[in-house]
Amino acid sequence: MFGSQLTIQQRMAQRGVSRREFLKFCSAVAATLALPKAMAPQVVYALEQAARRPPVVWLEFQDCAGDTESFLRASRPTAADVILDTISLDYHETVMAPSGKQAERSLRSTVDAGGHIVVVEGSIPTKDGGVYCTIAGRTALDILADATRKAVAVIAVGSCATFGGLPKVTPNPTGAVGVMDLVKHIPVVNLSGCPMNVVNFTALVVHYLTFGTFPALDRLNRPLFAHGQIIHNNCERRAHFDAGEFVLAWGDEGHRKGWCLYKMGCKGPVATFNCPSVRWNDGVNWPIGAGHPCIACAAPDFFEREAYAVVDIHETNPPAFYPSVEKPAEPISAGGAATLGAVGGLIVGAGIAAAVATARGSGKAPAESAE
Ligand code: SF4
CATH class of the missing domain: 3.40.50.700 (NADH:ubiquinone oxidoreductase-like, 20kDa subunit)
Known part of the structure; x- marks a missing residue:
């Protein structure tokens, strides 16, 4: 042929x-x-x-x-x-x-x-x-x-x-x-x-x-x-997202330090693309690496979306109820640890139950499919 x-x-x-x-x-x-x-x-x-x-x-x-x-x-x-x-x-x-x-x-x-x-x-x-x-x-x-x-x-x-x-x-x-x-x-x-x-x-x-x-x-x-993967899951700034470290204005301290661009409108949590791994220009860099939020350029109708509007998070990994890594460790007693464990178990269980209920009710997967 x-x-x-x-x-x-x-x-x-x-x-x-x-x-x-x-x-x-x-x-x-x-x-x-x-x-x-x-x-x-x-x-x-x-x-x-x-x-x-x-x-x-x-x-x-x-x-x-x-x-x-x-x-x-x-x-x-x-x-x-x-x-x-x-x-x-x-x-x-x-x-x-x-x-x-x-x-x-x-x-x-x-x-x-x-x-x-x-x-x-x-x-x-x-x-x-x-x-x-x-x-x-x-x-x-x-x-x-x-x-x-x-x-x-x-x-x-x-x-x-x-x-x-x-x-x-x-x-x-x-x-x-x-x-x-x-x-x-x-x-x-x-x-x-x-x-x-x-x-x-x-x-x-x-x-x-x-x-x-x-x-x-x-x-x-x-x-x-x-x-096959949302950008957010492979992003080099992800640790800053999980730590609650966000850029809040162009050129601020967080921007200079390479913190997460979520609050500047980054679409990484809802966009799928392999940019974080293959990158651009001979693998030299990619938009987020250069300090600009992802604009979801591979999604349909992205030209009609507000480039700097903050998106809803649909997939949280690790779950949103994880404590911030910046929270100072507090010594707890054995009894307190047992109580916390039980409460944590209840929260996790409730979270899963709610997600399943939502999914059943809507007929959708708990996390809305990303683009
Ligand atoms: S919100 Fe954007 S910059 Fe922040 S971790 Fe996710 S993909 Fe990276």
């Missing part, structure tokens, strides 16, 4: 990627995918096979090219070379060398051959027949329908292609929608975020090459390896 003569490893070797770096790349991808350590050799084996680069057609519609920028900044472990070796990028208006009719021919031949993956960046306007985004005289609606006709899957990258993003903000003058609102006949995988993280893009492609399928997705079609 994939038309290449060299194995991915051989192509990497041609670009000066050593065997050691190749193995490190495979381990890093396996770790991003949250695969058991024992499965890393399977990733190595898959990438060593010949003719396994999926042809990719990358379409840009109502976007800012931020995801293309993210894609081109791939540098872990060995710069853009690595990602350009794992896929055959047959068409990408922003970065391809050909232009005009030559570029259109390239698109045509890949789309007609079929078996390709379509990457979509940007939302698709649907109002007035889709006239608000046209390329070479064709609407984005038409181009998307044509490009996905014989494709095996779509990877929607960034907030706009996944959930409509900025163009969809009220009053949504162009009737912008995300890809999954239009494409129903093949799988649509959403790599949301503003922009998407190229580490997750690479992991997704490698998973496809290794297992022939895309990884498990959440209810919003986002890969669980990237969205």
Whole structure:
């Protein structure tokens, strides 16, 4: 299905990627995918096979090219070379060398051959027949329908292609929608975020090459390896949250000391993403690490949310009734300890009972699902 003569490893070797770096790349991808350590050799084996680069057609519609920028900044472990070796990028208006009719021919031949993956960046306007985004005289609606006709899957990258993003903000003058609102006949995988993280893009492609399928997705079609955990649970400032140490104003003492940004509107307690582990810019840093609250950029309609409004906590871990670590220890008698233990047991029991009752009453899990 994939038309290449060299194995991915051989192509990497041609670009000066050593065997050691190749193995490190495979381990890093396996770790991003949250695969058991024992499965890393399977990733190595898959990438060593010949003719396994999926042809990719990358379409840009109502976007800012931020995801293309993210894609081109791939540098872990060995710069853009690595990602350009794992896929055959047959068409990408922003970065391809050909232009005009030559570029259109390239698109045509890949789309007609079929078996390709379509990457979509940007939302698709649907109002007035889709006239608000046209390329070479064709609407984005038409181009998307044509490009996905014989494709095996779509990877929607960034907030706009996944959930409509900025163009969809009220009053949504162009009737912008995300890809999954239009494409129903093949799988649509959403790599949301503003922009998407190229580490997750690479992991997704490698998973496809290794297992022939895309990884498990959440209810919003986002890969669980990237969205299985709320940010709050893996945040480096979490100890400050648990200690009740919060930034209360930009530049205050807490901000300078790296305390928790919850009271500055951090969405980490309700947002899922693997930013704390994969980070950005070659793993250098991420927004919370740089002192800015998470804005939940991978959640639907995040552009319409108040960036600095404090969110409700749905998951408390450890439970909220744990004493602050700053509370001075008080000596207690044996009798007092027994009493406290009994009271604590009652509180824990009541808490669990209340949570179960709430869940039964509402038909929902005790903790509202995060985005
Ligand atoms: S509220 Fe935000 S900054 Fe604070 S621990 Fe949670 S994710 Fe980190």
